[in-house]
Amino acid sequence: MSKSLLVILFFMVQLLSAQEIHVLDADTSEPISNVAVFNDDKSKTGITDFDGRVDLSIFRPGERIFFKHLSYQVRRSSRSQIGRQGNKIYMILKAEQLEEVVMSVSKWEQQKKDVPNKIEVVTAKNIEFVNPQTSADLLANTGKVFVQKSQLGGGSPMIRGFATNRLLLSVDGVRMNNAIFRGGNLQNVISIDPFSVKSTEIIFGPGSVIYGSDAIGGVMNFYTKRPILSQTDSLEVSGESFYRFSSANMENTLHAEVNLGKQKWGSLTSISYNRFGDMVMGKHGPQSYLRHWYVQTENGDDQLIDNRNARKQVSTGYNQLSVMQKISFQPSNSWNYDLGLHYSETSDYSRYDRLIRPNKENNGLRSAVWYYGPQKWFLGNFQLKQRGKGIFYDGLKITTAYQFFEESRNDRDFGALDLFSTKEMVDAISVNIDFENKRIGDLRLYYGGEYIHNQVNSKGYVQNTETSLVSGAASRYPDDSNWQTVAGYVNAEYKLKPNFTMLSGMRYSHVWINSLFDTTYYDFPFKDANLDNGALTGSLGFSWFPKADLQLTLNGSTGFRAPNIDDVGKIFDSEPGAVVVPNPDLEPEYAYNVELGAYKNFNDKLMLRGAAYYTYLVDALVRREFNFNGRGVIDYKGEMSEVLAIQNAAKAYVCGLEFGLEAFLANNFSISSNFTITEGVEEEEDGSDSHGRHVAPAFGDFHLIWKNQRFKADVFLNYNGSISYDNLSASERSKTYIYAVDNEGNPYSPSWHTLNFRSQYDISQKIKASMSVENITSQRYRPYSSGVVAPGTNLVLAVGYTF
Incomplete structure (x- = not known):
């Protein structure tokens, strides 16, 4: 040889x-x-x-x-x-979370144990197991965020008594809130594809130092998946596909993604398609929730049709498409370049709570149709990141983004010929520059600046459904309005001792609004709205470990919300017989918050968490009675309606307690539970007060979890307390059609609970299957302030393949 x-x-x-x-x-x-x-x-x-x-x-x-x-x-x-x-x-990461890294408080990586704010982190593994239908459900499944739904195509989070434009949404560090985020319920969170999310961080309480206006009640940061680079010279191809089915609304969801990775660059393409049918509610609960009839139009005539299955919520179904493209380039260990493109579009979908409103005679329905046009969202985001080479910093991050939003509203009364439509489009650009400096001993500094500009275009139309003739009508907002802000901030983390960390920050924001009102359809007593407001906010808190297994946190912070185009210039019917009109004389509202938290670890077997907080809101922007050209009642769409407007007319306070528990009873068996109690009151200028509109009832969950390397099962209970008629806000009391009726004939929100089962099995390293049964006892319940009734017994099946 x-x-x-x-x-x-x-x-x-x-x-x-x-x-x-x-x-x-x-x-x-x-x-x-x-x-x-x-x-x-x-x-x-x-x-x-x-x-x-x-x-x-x-x-x-x-x-x-x-x-x-x-x-x-x-x-x-x-x-x-x-x-x-x-x-x-x-x-798999250990259950102990004290060493967990978070990014939401400073936009840079920090140890969670050093942060005085309460933060909930939802990892990719959690999302995969929970298998949510939408990103709204992703938040609700944490057990710490209450979610309201006016229709199936929606989900409006409530955190610590605040909601909608008093909470801030961000995607990959880019602010999603725009100039027409309203005080009413929002469904923009469903534009975020849960299958593209790598992790979600929820900050509880004001986050205005880092995020500016709107971050009063909390911040929800969605971090989407990034391309995975290859560890070798060759091209690595990987990806996954996923199918999900749910029986309560005959959902069919398809998801696929492909990752291409080289040593210095990577590409990730993700696409999801959802098809949701009409939701079927549970068997046991209030009879008033049933949908006995619906409207059908034949040959131009509106007819009331008996619903053969009164549990089926006719006209709640819709479709959605979500696409994401990510490209990463890493020429060295010091530089990263990331491009992210996101697009989401829904079909038309009905606003269900408006379709079940009775007419004045209470013998039929008020609306023949009421639907949102396609909800569209595009985000283009480019981020440059440098580490270790700056003179005055150790980390530099520059983020530029462009977003486009489109939405429309379309409604026609029963028997009427005129279909009223408004269409809104927002172009939003933003530039953020953020620095990290960790060279000053035990002091780490985070500082930066931000500029945002929103351009709002709004049109109104009315179409005669008999002749198909389209003519102009009043728009929802003043057309060609703009909202912009510029801000600077500094945030400092100082470790006084190995077991004591202080975090403090300050931000100054300046906000401008320019709107010109069209007097073609309404004789406004003003021609324009030009607001010029500044706001200074700050925070100070500490995290202290008196013992290795005991953590105490204290945090004080302020937040603000500057008026936006929705506050200043909106015209719409808020409820039967009431219309909201513009008000250009508005100022920012401010929140003052204090929070005390505690965490105790008993030998890694039992972990207890708790937080108590108090938030005081001054100059609150609320909807109240108003005079329009000296009149308290005007004609709106042919109906005499009471005039309302957004005003700095109230003060409010919210306080609450939040509890969490994790217990590891054996190697494979654990328990987790959450419970939240919130109380809130709005104080009027005349000394009267009422319950806060977005103060959720007491809610929580309890989970029994068993898992090994291939199988995980969770039997859990979700529960909500009741809200009596006396504790309903004035605006909620008028919505009798979405509430149950108490013994005195008044509307109220009943308590409810559901028993559920969820499981996941790794058939192989590449194939995973899951099965869930939600609401096993088929309870019929409607979450507080929601229009759509929750699903009855719901079988959820899913299978995923990874390559």
Whole structure:
């Protein structure tokens, strides 16, 4: 045998005996360094390098191998088994969250244990297991956020007594709130595809130091998936596909994504399509929730049709398409360039709470049709990130974004010929520059600036459905309005002692509004609205560990919300017999908040969390009676209607308690629970007060969870308290058609609970299947302030394939 042949055989033997594997995070697929690798008696050991790689050639093919890391659960496998899984092994983070990293408070990575704010983190693993229908359901499934739904195509979060334009949404660090985010319920969160979300961070309480206007009650940050780069010179192709079905509304959801990765660049393409049918409510509950009839138009005539299945909420179904494209370029360890493109579009979808309103005679329905036109959202986001080379900073992040929003409203009364429509489009551009400086001993500084500009275009139309003639009508907002803001902030984190961290910050924001009112349809007593407002906000808090297993936090902060185009210039019918008109004389509202939190860890077996808070809101922007040209009643769409307007007319306070529990009873068995109590009152100028409109009832959950490496099951209870008639806000009392009736004939929101089951099984490393049964006892309930009734017994099936 020649020497060359011997050399070839030698290298072949070495190649076959070697087995380099890749140890990855199960949630992020990122490499894990410093993982200890050993056999039963620890006679053979290894450790993963910076790229999460380790050679297992010293272990026999069937020998049991352990993988151990301080932050992860111990994993056990063998060479042969890992080989069948593509030489990759995934490790799961431990349940203990004190070492968790969060980004929402400073826009840079911080240890969660050093942050005095209450933050809820929803990881990719949580999202995969919960398997939400929409991003609104993703928030609701945390057990810490209450979600209202006026229709199936919606979901308006409520946090600590605040909602809509007093909460802030962001996607990949880009503010989603725009100039027409209203005080009424919003459904913009459903534009975010839950299958594209890598993690969600929810800040409870004001976040105005970092996020500016609107961040009064909380901030919801959605961080979407990023392309995964290759660890080798070759192109790595990976991806997944997913199908979901739910029986309560005959949902069919398809999702697919493909990742292309090289060492310096990567591409991620994601697409989801949802088809939702009409929602079917539960069997046991208030009879007033049933849909006994609906409107059908035949040959131009509106007819009341008996609903054969009164539990079926006719006209709640809709479709949605979501697309995401991400491109990342990393020329070195110091520079990152990321481009993100997001697009979401719904079909037309009915506003269900308006379709069930009775007419004046209470013998039929008021509306023949009431639907939103397609809700469209586009986000183009480019981010540059540098680390370690600046003179005055260790981290630099520049984020530029363009967003486009489109929505429309279309309604026609029963028996009427005129279909009224308004269409709104918003163009939003933003530029953010953020710095991180961690060179000053135990002090870390975060500072930056922001500029945002919103252009609002709004049109109104009326169409005669008999002649198809279209003519102009009043728009919802003054057309060609603009809203803009410029701001600067500084945030400091100072570790006085290893167990005591202080966080403090300040921000100045300036906001401008320019609107010109069209007097063609209404004789406004003003021609324009030109607002010029500034706001200074701040925060101060600390995180203290008097013992290693005990954490105490205290945080004081202020927040503000500047009036937007919706506040200043809106015209719409808020309820039967009432119309909201513009008011150009508005000023910002301010919130003052204090929060005390505690966390106790009992030997990693039992963990208790609690928080108490108080928020005081002054110069609150609320809807109140108003005079229009000296009149309190005007003709609106042929009906004499009471005049209302947004005004700085109230003060308000909200206080509450939040509790959380995690208990690990055995290696595979655990318990978790959350409970939230909120109280809130709006104080009028005349000394009277009323219950806050967005103060949710007491709510919570209780979970029994069992899991091993391949199977996870969760039996859980969701529950909500009641809100009596006396505690309903004045605006809610008038919506008798969405509430149950108490013994005195008054509307109220009853308490409810559901029993549920959720499971997931890893058929193989590539195939996962899940099955859930929601509302097992088929309770008929309508969450507080919601129009649509929640689903009855709902079977959810899903299967996913990863390659």
